[in-house]
Amino acid sequence: MINPDEPYEIQIAKQAKIIEALINRAERSHEVGGSAYSLFESAIALQAKVWEKTKDLEKALDTLGRASSELEIAYQTQERIQRNLADAMVAMEDGFALFSEERLQVCNAQFRHLLPDVEPLIKPGLGFDDYLAAVDASKYLNRDEKGEIGRPQPVVKEQRSGQRFSSFVVALRNDRWFQISYRQTSSDNITVLQTEITDIVRENRREKNRLIDQQAHFLQAAFDHMSLGICTFSSGGELLVRNERFGELLGVPLSLLKKGSRFQRIVEHVERHEILDRKGRRSGFAGWFKAARRGETVQERFKRRDGMSLDIRVRSLPDDGFIVSIMDVTTETQAAALLEQRVQERTAELTEANRLLQIHADEQAKIEAALRQAKEAAESAHASKTRFLAAASHDLLQPINAAKLYLSMLTETVGQPGAEEVVSRLNRSFTSIESLLQALLDISRLDSSGAEFNITSFNLGTLLQGVAEDLAPLAAEKEIDLRIVPSTRWVTSDQRYLMRCVQNLVVNAIQYTEHGRVLVGCRLSGNRLRIEVWDTGIGISEEDQTRIFNEFTRAAGAEKGTGMGLGLSIVERACRHLDHPIRLVSRPGRGSVFSIEVPVAAPGRASICEGPTMESMIDGSLDLIVMVIENDPAELHAMTQILESWGASVLAAGSTADAVALMQEIGTAPDILLADYQLDDGDNGIETIRTLRALAGIEIPAVIISANRQREFLRLCNEMSFAMLAKPVQPVRLRALIDWKTRARVA
Incomplete structure (x- = not known):
């Protein structure tokens, strides 16, 4: 009841x-x-x-x-x-609001006052979608020329619990920036947070401008310290970059060497004032511009009115511009004239006095000795040039290395499309500079009389697999079908230079192929193996086949942005030193086949890979104590920042003495050492590692960072059990190498 x-x-x-x-x-x-x-x-x-x-x-x-x-x-x-x-809401500096059942329940004053024209709508009961639409339509947002508000579309992420999370950035007209993020709670409510990030955006902007200005300063300094006079012109003939040496050698006033001056005006000034003595020859300056546009190289030797001899060369650039270089060859010209005069005198003495044949033979021996000395002097000058290029490449790679580390951090922190595109373009520019410097350094090494090669026997399949993994993203970007036929053959060669040659051939094949595929395979021919690279690209004419192995040369019909024209030059030099014949078969419009012949070797035991191969950044915090030894302050700061962003505790030192003092101060050895090879005052990273290991009494894991790839240096790396990382440092490879070295120690 x-x-x-x-x-x-x-x-x-x-x-x-x-x-x-x-x-x-x-x-x-x-x-x-x-x-x-x-x-x-x-x-x-x-x-x-x-x-x-x-x-x-x-x-x-x-x-x-x-x-x-x-x-x-x-x-x-x-x-x-x-x-x-x-x-709590009143005390918050950021704007905060709570939506229940998609309706506004409560918010603080900062949330209401962000956008004046949206403020009247901020009342209890306001729909969540209506709030987002009102923000998107606000007239106080900074919009570009197309009317876009300059922020990425909100990206909604599903958390493990199935709740939503989204975040986007908006720019206000008074150069203020806010991040608006919302999250769905466990009770199906929605919390919205408005955070001002103006200081972060402005700091990133200042840092980007500083990096660009610093890089331009380094490049201009390198140009100004060259003995050659260098001047580059655009495709329309306007002056872009030049150094002071160019004006000194050519004798042109500074008013004509300003940025934007036309090549024709400079030529007219030289002809009008008869700065160069052409000895009655007809002026051909006007044809230089046309020849450069056709991709031809022009070289002539002139003598100034004061007797100085100049060697002037005009080369085309990949962007349809051209570069003019002037070299003072007075000493070489005088030496050649003196040598010619001596030969004539000795020939006259031989004709007039046969009885003095023995005396003439002695004089001839003296001449040969002088020629040998001249040859040795020339070889010494060539070696000096090689050392200069190596040193210059190292000095230029230092700021590029620091800049790429900063770019890696900047890419992870910037979220708006405009800034992300600028960072992407800046990253591609640094990658192009890096590729050019590496190519110049390779050419310098290959042209050196003391070029070192590490000839070993190895499995070609491992090399081809590495090429496939490295170039697969490039082929996928152009939608080219890249196929590499596996091979189990062993060959005898320098593994690093052979891999560089195959990579250059595959890169060229991808760049000159608009659609179709690129095939890499091997054919056995007696006791030699022929590595072939096939493509379905634009092909190469017979005329171009005789010159594509020259520096800064590309095939006719190539589009802009297909490289600097140094890849095949490196292939030709390396294969010539290694005695690997190169063959080319091509038909315009049908494709090309490049092949390299290498000696076949007996199969042996595969060598253990020195380091891990990682294609993506490893997740998780880097909970390690890392000591960085670097003498360049900018690179040391960049390396410290990126390591700390990974969660590491960084001990930064500029020399071996600083590193020893830091380790004694903390009273324990770090988990890993990252040391630059070239330090100040004769100090180097190898001595740093040796000293710190002796002080700690244990073999601390270590990585040496250097552009040095000489055989003696690599042998020392193996003996002391530390890894070598080439400059400029790739953050993905650095993180993978640190993880591999520290895990190996624990195991």
């Missing part, structure tokens, strides 16, 4: 009605009549029921009192929580 799930007030009322009904029934029974015993029995039963219902009623009243007390406590707790939430 009574439902226990109903409220206590209803249960008590029903019980009272039941009791009243029982009493009335008893009274009516007594009035009707009956025996005394039955009346007594009814009274006793009725009293028992009344007592039972009374106890239930008292128990229900007690339960109702406790529930009322608990409800009062809950109300007080809720009011206290609401007051605390209101105080």
Whole structure:
């Protein structure tokens, strides 16, 4: 009769009605009549029921009192929580709002005042989608010429619990930047946070401009310290970059050597003032510009009015511009003239006096000795040039290395499309500079008389697999089908230079192929193996086949941006030193086949890879103590920043002495050492590693960072059990190498 799930007030009322009904029934029974015993029995039963219902009623009243007390406590707790939430929202520096069931419930003043034209809409009950639409339509957002607000579309991420999270950046007209992020809570509410990031954006902007200015300064300094006069012109003949030596050798006033001056004006000044003595020859300056546009190289030798001899060369550039270089060859010209004069004198003496044949033979021996000395002097000058290029490449790779580390950090922190595109273009520019410097350094090494080669026998399949992994992204970007046929053959060659040659051939094939595929495979021919690279590209004419192995040369019909024209020059030099014949078969419009022949070797045991191959950044915090030894402050700062962004604790030192002092100060050895090879005052990274290991009494894992690839240096790396990382450093490879070295130590 009574439902226990109903409220206590209803249960008590029903019980009272039941009791009243029982009493009335008893009274009516007594009035009707009956025996005394039955009346007594009814009274006793009725009293028992009344007592039972009374106890239930008292128990229900007690339960109702406790529930009322608990409800009062809950109300007080809720009011206290609401007051605390209101105080916390007022104290927040960022804008905060809470949406329940897609409707605004509460927000602070900072959230309302962000956009004045959106502020009137910020009221309880505002829909979440209406809020996003109002922000997107605000007139206070900074929009570009197309009307876009300059922010990426919100990216919604699904967390493990299935809740949504999104974040995007908006730019205001007064150069203020805010990050708006919202998150779905476990109770299906939505919290929105508006965070001002103006200082971060401005700092990133200043850092980007500083890196660009610094790089331009280094490049200009390198140009100014060259003995050659260098001047580059655009495809339209306007002056772009030049050094002071160019004006000194050519004798042209500075007013004509400003950026934007036309090549024709400079030529007219030289001809009008007869700065160069052409000895009655017809002027051919006008044809230089046309020849450069056709991709031809022009070289002529002139003599100034003061007797100085100049060697002038004009070469085309891949962007249809051209570069003019001037070299002072007075000494070489005078030496050649003196040598010619001496030969004539000795020839006359031989004709006139046969009886003095022995004396003439002695004089001839002296001339040969002089020629040998001249040859040795020329070789010494060539070696000096090689050392200069190596040193210059190292000095230029230092800032490029630091800049690439900063770019890696900047790419991870910038979220808006415009800034991301600028960083991407800047990264591609640094990659082009790096490729050009590496190509120049390879050419310098190959042209050196003391070029070192590490001839070994190795499995060609491993080399081809490395080429496939390195160049697969480039082929995928152009939608080219890159196929490499596996091989188990062993060959004898320099593994690094052979891999560079195959890579250059495959890169060229991809760049000159618009659609189709590139195939790399091997054919056995006697005791030699022919590595072939096939493509379905534009092909090479017979005329171009005779010159494509020259520096800065590309095939006719090549589009802009297909390289600097140094890859095949490196292939030709390396294969000539290694005695690997190169063959080319091509038909315009059908494709080309490049092949390299290498000696076949007997199979042996595969060598263990020195380091891991990682194509993507390793996840997780780098919970290590890393000591970095680097003498260049910019590169040291960049390396420290990127390591700390990975979660590492960094000890930064500029020399071996600083590193020793740091390790003694902390009282323990670091988990790994990252040392640059070339330090100041004769100090080097190898001595640093040797000293710190001796001080710690253990073999601390170490990585040496250098552009040096000489055989003696690599042998020393193996003997001392540390890895070598080439400059400029790739952050992905650095992280993988640190992880590999430290895991190897734990194992």
